[in-house]
Amino acid sequence: MSDTTRRSPVRKLILPAIATAIVFAILCSLGMWQVRRLHWKEALIAQVDRRLKETPIAAPGPGQWKTLDLAEADYTPVTVSGEFLHDDEAHLYSSLMEPRGPVGGVGWFVFTPLRTDEGWIVYVNRGFVPVEKEIASTRPEGLTTGRVTVTGLMRRPETPGRFQASAKPTSQQWFARQPDKFAARSGLPVESVAPYTIDADATPNPGGLPQGGETTVTFSNNHLQYVVTWFGLALALVGVFIAYARGVLKRRD
Known part of the structure; x- marks a missing residue:
């Protein structure tokens, strides 16, 4: 038997070995990426847990908006005073499947612009109302008038998902918190509206609605299972290649 004939089965392993190495490297890189994401998510959860225990600070005004890191400031306890503009609710x-208060199910979070003592505006998420209480006139007791002080959590704006429903053009029904678009729809001066919103705390509103204090502060953290999945696939790939290589070498013998 010639050397070429003896080597031919081994040569059959070259391309599969290269392909296996490439895919193995990709799977491991995905696993390492998920490890980094896991560390980031754990740090974020710890940061938010600490932040929720901090003393509220004054809500940032226009002079701070340009330099405000909205992602970093998310969930910061703040306080602000002013007067609600109930006619411009969003x-x-x-x-709301796990409400902290007595009302839950399908409904709406009521975002009401608050004209602050300084004159600028911030949208306040006053809380949850059921579907039948969406219109402000159905809950007149909760339409607080005069100067109020709101304490809550600063929240960054959201970008609607690709497959998320769009806001209705003739209403103030939305599917992502977008204070600039809320303001534009109501005809408020967008340049005077804060780039963030505030989720009001659980201080009861007259009549019980809107139901505040319903901010979700839990985070999904599935990165560990993704780490196991990607590295598990990498190991399985190696096992498949080893089994294949053994079969090729046995046929050579």
Whole structure:
């Protein structure tokens, strides 16, 4: 038997070995990426847990907006005083399955612009209302008048998902918190509206609605299972290649 004939089965392993090495490297890189994401998510959760225990600070005004890191400031406890503009409510669709208060299910979060003592405006998520209480006139007791002080959590704006429903052009029904678009729809001066919103705390509103204090501060953290998945696939790939290589070498013998 010639050397070429003896080597031919081994040569059959060259391309599969290269392909296996490439895919193995890709799977491992995905696994390492998920490890980094896991560390980032754990740090974020710890940061938010610490932040929720901090003393509220004054809500940032226009002089701070340009330099404000909205992602970093998310969930910061703040306080602000002013007067609600109830005629310009915006309603954010929600399915509140685990409410802290007595009202839950399908409904809306009520975002009401607050004209602050300084004159600028910030949208306040006053809380949740059921579907039948979306319109402000159905809950007149909760339409607080005069100067109020709101304490809550600063929240960054959201970008609607690709497959998310769009806001209705003739209403104030929304599916992502977008204070600039809320303001534009109501005809408020966008340049005077804060780039963030505030989720009001659980201080009861007259009549019980809107139901505040319903901010979700839990984070999904599935990165560990993704780490196991990607590295598990990498190991499985190696096992498949080893089994294949053994079969090729046995046929050579």
